[in-house]
Amino acid sequence: MQPTEILVTSPTSKYPILIGDGLLKSLPALLEERKLTGKVAIVTNETLAPLYGEPLVQALGAKAVLVKMPDGEQYKTLDTVRALYDDFIAAGLDRRSVIVALGGGVVGDTVGFAAATYLRGVALVQIPTSLLAMVDSSVGGKVGVDLPQGKNLIGAFKQPEMVIVDPTVLDTLPDDEWRCGVAEIVKAGLIRDTALLDASLYRRGAIDYIVRAIAFKVNIVQEDPYEDNIRAYLNLGHTFAHALERVSNYGWKHGEAVAVGLLAAAQLSQVHGLCDPSLPFRVEQLLKTLKLPTRYRGYSAAELRAAMGTDKKRQANRIRFVLLRAPGDPVLVSDVPDSKVLSVLDSLRE
Ligand SMILES: NC(=O)c1ccc[n+]([C@@H]2O[C@H](COP(=O)([O-])OP(=O)(O)OC[C@H]3O[C@@H](n4cnc5c(N)ncnc54)[C@H](O)[C@@H]3O)[C@@H](O)[C@H]2O)c1
Numbered sequence: 001m002q003p004t005e006i007l008v009t010s011p012t013s014k015y016p017i018l019i020g021d022g023l024l025k026s027l028p029a030l031l032e033e034r035k036l037t038g039k040v041a042i043v044t045n046e047t048l049a050p051l052y053g054e055p056l057v058q059a060l061g062a063k064a065v066l067v068k069m070p071d072g073e074q075y076k077t078l079d080t081v082r083a084l085y086d087d088f089i090a091a092g093l094d095r096r097s098v099i100v101a102l103g104g105g106v107v108g109d110t111v112g113f114a115a116a117t118y119l120r121g122v123a124l125v126q127i128p129t130s131l132l133a134m135v136d137s138s139v140g141g142k143v144g145v146d147l148p149q150g151k152n153l154i155g156a157f158k159q160p161e162m163v164i165v166d167p168t169v170l171d172t173l174p175d176d177e178w179r180c181g182v183a184e185i186v187k188a189g190l191i192r193d194t195a196l197l198d199a200s201l202y203r204r205g206a207i208d209y210i211v212r213a214i215a216f217k218v219n220i221v222q223e224d225p226y227e228d229n230i231r232a233y234l235n236l237g238h239t240f241a242h243a244l245e246r247v248s249n250y251g252w253k254h255g256e257a258v259a260v261g262l263l264a265a266a267q268l269s270q271v272h273g274l275c276d277p278s279l280p281f282r283v284e285q286l287l288k289t290l291k292l293p294t295r296y297r298g299y300s301a302a303e304l305r306a307a308m309g310t311d312k313k314r315q316a317n318r319i320r321f322v323l324l325r326a327p328g329d330p331v332l333v334s335d336v337p338d339s340k341v342l343s344v345l346d347s348l349r350e
């Protein structure tokens with residue numbers, strides 16, 4: 001079967017996102033087609049190397065090497081990037097070489113940053129393996145690493161030569177990780193593509209929701225490649241989510257925090273008079289059907305409100321919220337009184 005192809009036009013390049021079951025096996029042919037004939041480094045983590053990395057290196061033969069980094073957000077660091085440079089040099093990678101980032105968002109961001117900077121930039125192919133990486137982090141060209149002072153503080157824009165999405169790899173993705181990706185797709189449904197608000201789409205083995213979610217992100221990114229305006233809508237639910245992640249010292253998974261954050265945004269939209277109660281009701285029902293969390297516990301509303309105060313995306317002294325007038329109709333609002341924020345946070349506390 002022919003893969004689905006979504007073409008991305010960025011300010012600096014044009015590249016395809018290819019989506020199809022079993023597509024991983026076509027990597028050698030796809031590299032050939034795009035004249036990427038140099039050495040290939042398949043860069044992945046310890047978990048994914050035996051599952052997908054080693055078979056790919058075998059399929060590519062003598063021109064390919066396997067490079068591994070440890071698994072986990074705590075390794076999305078400059079130290080890891082430094083170790084990758086060492087491996088690239090040891091493997092003899094030159095300007096004609098291709099770096100393939102095979103993994104979830106952590107691998108994509110870290111390896112993408114290494115590819116953007118090694119020899120001032122070499123060709124990058126993204127093969128996202130988590131649902132979140134397929135629909136979110138591999139689209140848009142943002143790569144980078146964390147600092148002890150905060151997440152994603154170091155980075156670059158690096159457009160890949162292509163992105164290869166093979167949904168069959170999701171078979172091995174843990175359930176909670178899959179649901180985290182679903183939360184980001186529900187966000188896409190609330191921002192624009194309301195067809196994504198149908199719970200029956202979300203089946204393992206299905207492909208439609210992935211294609212739609214990728215198309216959504218591609219459209220937003222193309223309309224606003226450098227995050228000047230509408231890309232801010234992608235922050236829906238995230239002001240709250242980042243606060244919850246921060247107060248829990250990252251004990252909350254990002255996607256699960258986003259789920260509660262989406263409900264918080266919907267409730268705040270109602271409290272602020274932008275929408276009627278059917279919207280938060282619908283969001284809550286959908287999240288519950290998808291087995292995503294809708295409440296938090298263990299922290300006070302005031303603690304969470306304080307943690308929102310240090311959001312990277314905050315402008316001047318006011319928090320700028322992404323709120324909703326209706327599903328698919330977002331709006332940026334920066335005059336929400338604290339009392340309303342606190343009352344919503346309080347109502348979501350278990
Ligand atoms: N660059 C961007 O625009 C952007 C956007 C959103 C998120 N991000 C970043 O993405 C990261 C989160 O990505 P994530 O949610 O993919 O986390 P992750 O990369 O840590 O992957 C989650 C876990 O799933 C495992 N895994 C991935 N694919 C698998 C598969 N097919 N089978 C079995 N296990 C698999 C990973 O090894 C890991 O243990 C964060 O660092 C975040 O900052 C970046």
Ligand SMILES: [Zn+2]
Pocket residue numbers: 184238254258
């Ligand atoms: Zn997110």
